[in-house]
Amino acid sequence: MNKIHNLKVGVSGVRGIVGDTFTPSLVAAFAASYGEYVGGGRVIVGRDTRPSGPMIEHAVIAGLVSVGCQPILAGIIPTPTIQIAVDEYHANGAIAITASHNTAEWNALKFINSSGIFFNETEAAELLDVYNQPDNLFVKEQDYRSVRAIDDAFELHQKRIFRNINVEAIRKARFKIAVDCCNGVGALYARPFLEELGCEVISIFDEADGNFRRRPEPVPQNLSELCRVVRENGCAAGFAQDPDGDRIALIKGNGKAAGEQYSIVLAAEHVLSKTPGNVVVNIQTTKAVEDVAAKYGCKVFYSTVGEINVTRQMLAVNSIIGGEGSSGGVIWPAVHPCRDSFAAMALFLEMMALRSESIDTILDKLPQYHSKTLKFPCSAFKSQQIIRHLRAKYAQHNPVTIDGIRINFDDAWILVRSSNTEPLMRLTTEARSISKAEKLAADFSKEISALLTEK
Amino acid sequence: MRFLRLGPAGMRGEIGTGLTPLLAIDFASAMGSYLDGGRIAIASDTRFSSPMLRHAVISALLSCGTEVLDAGIAPAPLLHFITPYLKADGAMLLGAGHHPAGWNAIVPLSSNGAYLNSVQLQELFDIYHGRRYKTAAWNEMGKVSEMPPSIFEDYLDALCSKLNVEAISSRHFKVIADFCNGPGSALSESFAARLGLELIPINNIFSGIIPHDPEPRPRSSVQAQSIMKPLNADIAFVFNSDMSRTAIVTNSGETLSEEYTFPLVADHFLSSSPHGTGVVTNWCTTKTLDDIVSKHHGKLYKTKVGQAFIIDRMLEKSAKLAGDGSGSVALGDFTKGFDSFMVMGLALEAMAVRKCSSAGLAAELPRYHIVKKKINCPSAHAYGLLRNMKTQLKDAAVSDEDGFRFDWQDGWVHLRASATEPVVRMIAEWRTKDEAEDRALEIQGILERLVSS
Numbered sequence: 018m019n020k021i022h023n024l025k026v027g028v029s030g031v032r033g034i035v036g037d038t039f040t041p042s043l044v045a046a047f048a049a050s051y052g053e054y055v056g057g058g059r060v061i062v063g064r065d066t067r068p069s070g071p072m073i074e075h076a077v078i079a080g081l082v083s084v085g086c087q088p089i090l091a092g093i094i095p096t097p098t099i100q101i102a103v104d105e106y107h108a109n110g111a112i113a114i115t116a117s118h119n120t121a122e123w124n125a126l127k128f129i130n131s132s133g134i135f136f137n138e139t140e141a142a143e144l145l146d147v148y149n150q151p152d153n154l155f156v157k158e159q160d161y162r163s164v165r166a167i168d169d170a171f172e173l174h175q176k177r178i179f180r181n182i183n184v185e186a187i188r189k190a191r192f193k194i195a196v197d198c199c200n201g202v203g204a205l206y207a208r209p210f211l212e213e214l215g216c217e218v219i220s221i222f223d224e225a226d227g228n229f230r231r232r233p234e235p236v237p238q239n240l241s242e243l244c245r246v247v248r249e250n251g252c253a254a255g256f257a258q259d260p261d262g263d264r265i266a267l268i269k270g271n272g273k274a275a276g277e278q279y280s281i282v283l284a285a286e287h288v289l290s291k292t293p294g295n296v297v298v299n300i301q302t303t304k305a306v307e308d309v310a311a312k313y314g315c316k317v318f319y320s321t322v323g324e325i326n327v328t329r330q331m332l333a334v335n336s337i338i339g340g341e342g343s344s345g346g347v348i349w350p351a352v353h354p355c356r357d358s359f360a361a362m363a364l365f366l367e368m369m370a371l372r373s374e375s376i377d378t379i380l381d382k383l384p385q386y387h388s389k390t391l392k393f394p395c396s397a398f399k400s401q402q403i404i405r406h407l408r409a410k411y412a413q414h415n416p417v418t419i420d421g422i423r424i425n426f427d428d429a430w431i432l433v434r435s436s437n438t439e440p441l442m443r444l445t446t447e448a449r450s451i452s453k454a455e456k457l458a459a460d461f462s463k464e465i466s467a468l469l470t471e472k
Numbered sequence: 473m474r475f476l477r478l479g480p481a482g483m484r485g486e487i488g489t490g491l492t493p494l495l496a497i498d499f500a501s502a503m504g505s506y507l508d509g510g511r512i513a514i515a516s517d518t519r520f521s522s523p524m525l526r527h528a529v530i531s532a533l534l535s536c537g538t539e540v541l542d543a544g545i546a547p548a549p550l551l552h553f554i555t556p557y558l559k560a561d562g563a564m565l566l567g568a569g570h571h572p573a574g575w576n577a578i579v580p581l582s583s584n585g586a587y588l589n590s591v592q593l594q595e596l597f598d599i600y601h602g603r604r605y606k607t608a609a610w611n612e613m614g615k616v617s618e619m620p621p622s623i624f625e626d627y628l629d630a631l632c633s634k635l636n637v638e639a640i641s642s643r644h645f646k647v648i649a650d651f652c653n654g655p656g657s658a659l660s661e662s663f664a665a666r667l668g669l670e671l672i673p674i675n676n677i678f679s680g681i682i683p684h685d686p687e688p689r690p691r692s693s694v695q696a697q698s699i700m701k702p703l704n705a706d707i708a709f710v711f712n713s714d715m716s717r718t719a720i721v722t723n724s725g726e727t728l729s730e731e732y733t734f735p736l737v738a739d740h741f742l743s744s745s746p747h748g749t750g751v752v753t754n755w756c757t758t759k760t761l762d763d764i765v766s767k768h769h770g771k772l773y774k775t776k777v778g779q780a781f782i783i784d785r786m787l788e789k790s791a792k793l794a795g796d797g798s799g800s801v802a803l804g805d806f807t808k809g810f811d812s813f814m815v816m817g818l819a820l821e822a823m824a825v826r827k828c829s830s831a832g833l834a835a836e837l838p839r840y841h842i843v844k845k846k847i848n849c850p851s852a853h854a855y856g857l858l859r860n861m862k863t864q865l866k867d868a869a870v871s872d873e874d875g876f877r878f879d880w881q882d883g884w885v886h887l888r889a890s891a892t893e894p895v896v897r898m899i900a901e902w903r904t905k906d907e908a909e910d911r912a913l914e915i916q917g918i919l920e921r922l923v924s925s
Binding site: 034035036037040041042044045046049067068069071072073074075076078079080082083121122123124153155156157158159160161163164228 | 501576611
């Protein structure tokens, strides 16, 4: 059995397991290379609540300062807030210290450019090129800049959201909302944010200690506690965040999870109902988005998986709403072209307030799809081989091959792709019925398992 | 020119070209591994690059699972004190001390607050060179603990308990203290209040700017010296940036060579110590100290240049006083490191108890004249050439514990290959300036003939 290596250096940044591959020395070297690559100047640094955060933050600061950057420390802060702070502070970029939805032993550096969006493939490759040089261009002491701390980053983020929604309408509705912060950054910001919108808030997993008391992906099987709280307290809705506050999932008033795929469906429904425009989603997103867009005469563009890929496509086609069904990602460029659970919460609340309808009713009117996701631990190379095999085998189905392989059937599809962040291959299926989705998953799972055991 | 040094005084280098965050992380990771996590105290000076070192070191220590006791910006003597006081397993001092602007250093300390001795250092370096460090799991990360807020006061309490506070306070001395913009000034007010001083601090801003050559020497004492007379001060002290080295300016306006700081303190300390009291210094310290120690019937031990060697010998011999010609003094019954606050205290106590001005104390010291020279020499061959000097200077007593020291009845010369530059450093001392210069020139000539042959 091959050892699965846990350090990943790629478009999503540098990611590894603390106490193993993710060492202070690696982090400082990447931070120095990043500082060198962006040419010095101000760099926003923020992190989620993981216990390894301080260790990594110290290494990032040391690395940045050593190449003449001025780190601007935002502390424990949502990833979208970091991206917005780049704009607000006219910084040359930012480093977000978070492994997002990965479990607590992981951590990562995510690199953000001067527009406040994640590095794309070219930028990531150029950064890696700097990193791989024999030495960094360390500056002398006379060119050192001081470290600065800021405490208004979230306030600026919140102001941007409030400028784009009908705050008064939401306040008047006085919603009772349960929020599950996953012991992440939301634990510090979600309650005051929702209270500012006039909500009565019940928060759970709201100790900001990074000791995740539920699994961090906001998928239904991890949200049973939130469902119970929503049901027992008669909440209008429940919101579940991931540890760094970029992803969002919704719980209906009846205590049932809407499914992370429906976050972008709802956001698209609401935004397009006010202003038609282009929609961009990744290849791993429910067909319900297409159905909603069709209703408003709008076009849907597909991108490869990964926030930056969606963002770039959105900027290219001047999209007004986009996201990632697979991750519960909602991207609303009116605030900032990034996944943002806070902007998403504001959109959901505004939709509920303006339509005077419960979220349950709104969701029930939307086309229903069911999906199933399976993971296969697998090296990147092995998954590439398997995907190539499937592309050849199913060529007559005209599969979409921008990222892995997606085969579209009538009212159903399957996707097999390699994870950007973990040594995994994922199989996702979607159909109008659970049984159909499960049948597709079982069939393809069998096929993949057979291919995996092959030499 | 080399920009990084790893030696008895830890890791030192020019920032950027030598000392980088990556090396600092590796070095601190080695320390965290050496102490198997443990509790490690840190303190940093005010230089521009010290926060970088601090962040790098904290990151590495946290990743080893170490509890970091962060004293913030604090002088070296405080770290020598708090390491055993807080029962830490070790410490790391972040600061460049006497090095010029642009340099910085990380000095590892043992649990007793002293520099690691040569055996401990070898153990640490072996881990560093092996590059396999302890790494704690995500849920066993170390943490940074705040210091008890009373720590500066606790240190000054302990310091003052070694001094005749009453005698000093009764004199209401007017004292000028040049802190070289280092961290020492944080303690100046409380120190002055305890000893009833009118203390006039200069260069006491945490600006990171080094206001003059940070080695306390007559030429770095110009600012203090220039205000002695106008302010009618009793004494002035000029420190390096981490409060380990001290030079004195007397009330007559004389800027004493830093060589005389230790003899002046020793003269006072030994006057009330029993015969046979142990004193430790290095092979390059003025003969004035030999004279003072023998005047008071003390026992003088000499060792290699460097705080690590001097303090280790002090511990080995249970000596009461240790110091060297760079203006450094450690009091054996107090902390295990050089301490400029103690130098200030003892010098003021000498003035108070002996009812004597600072110029009066200086006048009692036998004076010699020291000549220091750098002689160009390809470093690869320096040691061999110096060894050949033994046959050239047959009439002298020779010690080769650290470089080569040649002693005659009326003077001595010390020759040592520099570890940082391709030069031999010469120190020669004789009773008069003429003698010292003549002999230094003569020996330089012999060495240069060897270099060119």
